[in-house]
Every structure is written in C-alpha cells, then in structure tokens.
Amino acid sequence: MLELAPDRNFELLGEYAIETEYDIVMARQTVRQFAKKAGMGIVDQTRITTAVSELFRNMYNYAGGGKVLIERGDVESHDALIITCIDHGPGIENLELAMSDGYTSGMGMGYGLPGTKRLVDRFEIQSKINEGTTVRIMKWK
Amino acid sequence: MSEPRNVKNLKDRINRIEDILASVAAGDMDARIETEIEDDLSGIEAAIDLLIDDLTDELRQREKMQKELETKLKEIQEQQRTIVQQQEDLLELSSPVSKVWDNILILPVIGTLDSQRTQIMMENLLQKIVDTGCTISILDITGVPTVDTQVANHLLKTVTSARLLGAECIISGISPAIAQTIVHLGIDLSTIRTKATLQDAMIYAMKQNKRSDEMKVLSRNALSDEKED
Incomplete structure (x- = not known):
C-alpha cells in the first residue's frame, strides 16, 4: 500500500468500503454528518461532501472500489477533518495531466481531481501504476 | 410385579445395552433399556436411559430451532425481494414529469x-x-x-x-x-x-x-x- 506522510495523532472516526454506487451515497452522507458535528457551516459541509463524492466515484468508476478512512485531528494548529481514499486500481499514469482542468481519461467532465483540490484546504495524492492510488484531503474547521 | 422382560445373566444385559445404544445411534429416540432388576448394573442402565432422554430433548430443541431459523430465513428472503421490488418502483416513481x-x-x-x-x-x-x-x-x-x-x-x-x-x-x-x-x-x-x-x-x-x-x-x-x- 502507498504511504502518505506519517500520521500525527489523528482520531479515527470511521472506515468504510466503497463497492457499489449505494456505498458512495452512504459514505458521503456520513462525511457530511461528521462535517456538521465538527461545526462546519453549510457551505463547507457541501464542499467537503462534493469533494469526497468525486473521489469515491473515481474509486468506483476506475478502480472497482476501495477503502475510505475518516479522521479528525490537529494539522498545523487547524482542527481538521481528514479523509483518505485508498484503492488498488490501475493507478494514474500521468498525475500532472490528471490534475489539470478539462483532461479526462474516461467519460467524465475532466474536473474531478482539480475541482476536488479547489474544494479542500489540503490535497495529497500518490499513485503507482498497477498498484493503486491514495488520495488524502483535509478541510479545516 | 410383572415378570421382568430383561434377561437374567449379565452378558445378555450388556448385549441389550449395546443394542439400545445402537438403535439410538441409528436414530430411534424411543428406545430405552428399562431394567427392572436392582443391582450394580441397573444404576448404569438408568444413567444411560437418562442420557438418552437428555439427548432426545436436545435433538428436539435443535430441530425446533432449525425450523425457526428456516422460517426466519424465508421471511428475510421475502423482505429482500420486496425491497428490490420497491427500489425498482421507486426508480419509476421518483422522476415524475x-x-x-x-x-x-x-x-x-x-x-x-x-x-x-x-x-x-x-x-x-x-x-x-x-x-x-x-x-x-x-x-x-x-x-x-x-x-x-x-x-x-x-x-x-x-x-x-x-x-x-x-x-x-x-x-x-x-x-x-x-x-x-x-x-x-x-x-x-x-x-x-x-x-x-x-x-x-x-x-x-x-x-x-x-x-x-x-x-x-x-x-x-x-x-x-x-x-x-
């Protein structure tokens, strides 16, 4: 599995599998609940929910599903909601291209990844061909 | 007191115990030794009868539970079908023009x-x-x-x-x-x-x-x- 920067002490709020379209809906509703509980306003709730929706869909459409970790913790003295998406799909060949607006490898609009990045405060991505992709996003409270 | 059905000598009695155990093992839960002679062996015979009683009870309970489980499973499968049906209905209903x-x-x-x-x-x-x-x-x-x-x-x-x-x-x-x-x-x-x-x-x-x-x-x-x- 791909490793992102070693974790500070995050509190694990939940771990979910994305295997069907229904899982996408359930998981993103859960994220919205956690965002609400963390005290985020309606705009931030909508942003983080939309951001994770993009990531979950990517996992479902391109990697045949994956795993989601929802955590809360202190990042650079921000109270942050951290969501990590891990899949073992084909990986992304050209990350730079995938992160640029308007580029799509499949049937999408080409705004998924770059759009997601604009919706959150921190965006980390790692991908290896034939091993999978890990994306971690953070949203400050 | 009636004439005991059981045989008098020890060897026959042990044979009978073996027969009973064999029929129980074969599934006849009504077989009992039912000795009417009071001696050292009758204690063991009575204990075996008790064990068969307990075993019968256990088996009956297990059967009952199995039946209940099967009924529940059927119910759940029925519900599952209803849910799938309703989801399909909902798909139709959920986009009224x-x-x-x-x-x-x-x-x-x-x-x-x-x-x-x-x-x-x-x-x-x-x-x-x-x-x-x-x-x-x-x-x-x-x-x-x-x-x-x-x-x-x-x-x-x-x-x-x-x-x-x-x-x-x-x-x-x-x-x-x-x-x-x-x-x-x-x-x-x-x-x-x-x-x-x-x-x-x-x-x-x-x-x-x-x-x-x-x-x-x-x-x-x-x-x-x-x-x-």
Missing part, C-alpha cells in the same frame, strides 16, 4: 442522482416533451443535496437532449452552497438557463409563454394583412 401549465413541464428531482436514475429521468422527460409538445421544461433540483461533476454532467446532457427536441430546459433550486461548490469545481453551467427558485423559473416560463403567444398573434395579423392587400 407533470404538465403544470400550458406548454410548461416540471420535473422535481429529489435525492441522489445516480447514473441509473438519471437515465430513467431523462427518458421520462424527453418522452413527455414529445407526448405533450411542451417547449419549456423546468428541472427543479432543490431536493438534490450534492451536485458533483457526474451529476452536473448528467444535467448538461439532459438539457442538451431536450434542446434537440426543441424544448428549453430551465434548472431551478440551486442553493447558494451548491452554487459556490459548482464554481470551485470549475464546471461551466453558463450554457444552461438557471433560476434560484422554482417560483422564478415558473415566472420566467410564463413570460416566455406570453411572448410566444404575442408572436403568434402578430404573425396571424401579418398574414391577414397580407390577404387584405
């Missing part, structure tokens, strides 16, 4: 727009446009909590298809939070006519109606003028 005024269709969308639902929604809308000949349709997404790129893409496709049939599609009910999110995502919805509320969309649609009515009157007048000339 209604004609609310002359020339105006409304499609209220509530809940999540997955690909299957959008497909049905789009088919319903396009069919209704053809059936009624309406040229204005309002897609109200007040009840859609999340608009990501896939949903936006579906909306764009629906609007484009409606346009190909000669109908204008207005999208209403985009909340301020969703509006900001769409802008951040980078999706361009400027090719679509959007209104904040269903009411605004309705007012716009009525105005369009009035305008096309006026146009009709004008062209009719022009035609009759030509005749007079």
Whole structure:
C-alpha cells in the first residue's frame, strides 16, 4: 500500500468500503454528518461532501472500489477533518495531466481531481501504476 | 410385579445395552433399556436411559430451532425481494414529469442522482416533451443535496437532449452552497438557463409563454394583412 506522510495523532472516526454506487451515497452522507458535528457551516459541509463524492466515484468508476478512512485531528494548529481514499486500481499514469482542468481519461467532465483540490484546504495524492492510488484531503474547521 | 422382560445373566444385559445404544445411534429416540432388576448394573442402565432422554430433548430443541431459523430465513428472503421490488418502483416513481401549465413541464428531482436514475429521468422527460409538445421544461433540483461533476454532467446532457427536441430546459433550486461548490469545481453551467427558485423559473416560463403567444398573434395579423392587400 502507498504511504502518505506519517500520521500525527489523528482520531479515527470511521472506515468504510466503497463497492457499489449505494456505498458512495452512504459514505458521503456520513462525511457530511461528521462535517456538521465538527461545526462546519453549510457551505463547507457541501464542499467537503462534493469533494469526497468525486473521489469515491473515481474509486468506483476506475478502480472497482476501495477503502475510505475518516479522521479528525490537529494539522498545523487547524482542527481538521481528514479523509483518505485508498484503492488498488490501475493507478494514474500521468498525475500532472490528471490534475489539470478539462483532461479526462474516461467519460467524465475532466474536473474531478482539480475541482476536488479547489474544494479542500489540503490535497495529497500518490499513485503507482498497477498498484493503486491514495488520495488524502483535509478541510479545516 | 410383572415378570421382568430383561434377561437374567449379565452378558445378555450388556448385549441389550449395546443394542439400545445402537438403535439410538441409528436414530430411534424411543428406545430405552428399562431394567427392572436392582443391582450394580441397573444404576448404569438408568444413567444411560437418562442420557438418552437428555439427548432426545436436545435433538428436539435443535430441530425446533432449525425450523425457526428456516422460517426466519424465508421471511428475510421475502423482505429482500420486496425491497428490490420497491427500489425498482421507486426508480419509476421518483422522476415524475407533470404538465403544470400550458406548454410548461416540471420535473422535481429529489435525492441522489445516480447514473441509473438519471437515465430513467431523462427518458421520462424527453418522452413527455414529445407526448405533450411542451417547449419549456423546468428541472427543479432543490431536493438534490450534492451536485458533483457526474451529476452536473448528467444535467448538461439532459438539457442538451431536450434542446434537440426543441424544448428549453430551465434548472431551478440551486442553493447558494451548491452554487459556490459548482464554481470551485470549475464546471461551466453558463450554457444552461438557471433560476434560484422554482417560483422564478415558473415566472420566467410564463413570460416566455406570453411572448410566444404575442408572436403568434402578430404573425396571424401579418398574414391577414397580407390577404387584405
């Protein structure tokens, strides 16, 4: 599995599998609940929910599903909601291209990844061909 | 006291114990040793009878539980079927297209727009446009909590298809939070006519109606003028 920067002490709020379209809906509703509980306003709730929706869909459409970790913790003295998406799909060949607006490898609009990045405060991505992709996003409270 | 059924000598009695145990093992739970002689061996014989009693009870209970489990399983399978059926029904029901005024269709969308639902929604809308000949349709997404790129893409496709049939599609009910999110995502919805509320969309649609009515009157007048000339 791909490793992102070693974790500070995050509190694990939940771990979910994305295997069907229904899982996408359930998981993103859960994220919205956690965002609400963390005290985020309606705009931030909508942003983080939309951001994770993009990531979950990517996992479902391109990697045949994956795993989601929802955590809360202190990042650079921000109270942050951290969501990590891990899949073992084909990986992304050209990350730079995938992160640029308007580029799509499949049937999408080409705004998924770059759009997601604009919706959150921190965006980390790692991908290896034939091993999978890990994306971690953070949203400050 | 009746004549004991049991044999007198020890060897026969042990043989009988073996026989009984064999029949129990074969599934005959009614077999008992039932000795009527009081001696050292009768204690063991009575204990074996008790054990068979207990075993019978256990087996009966297990059978009962198994039956209960089977009934429950059947019930659950039945419920599962109902759920699947209802989901299918819901798919049909969840995209009602209604004609609310002359020339105006409304499609209220509530809940999540997955690909299957959008497909049905789009088919319903396009069919209704053809059936009624309406040229204005309002897609109200007040009840859609999340608009990501896939949903936006579906909306764009629906609007484009409606346009190909000669109908204008207005999208209403985009909340301020969703509006900001769409802008951040980078999706361009400027090719679509959007209104904040269903009411605004309705007012716009009525105005369009009035305008096309006026146009009709004008062209009719022009035609009759030509005749007079």
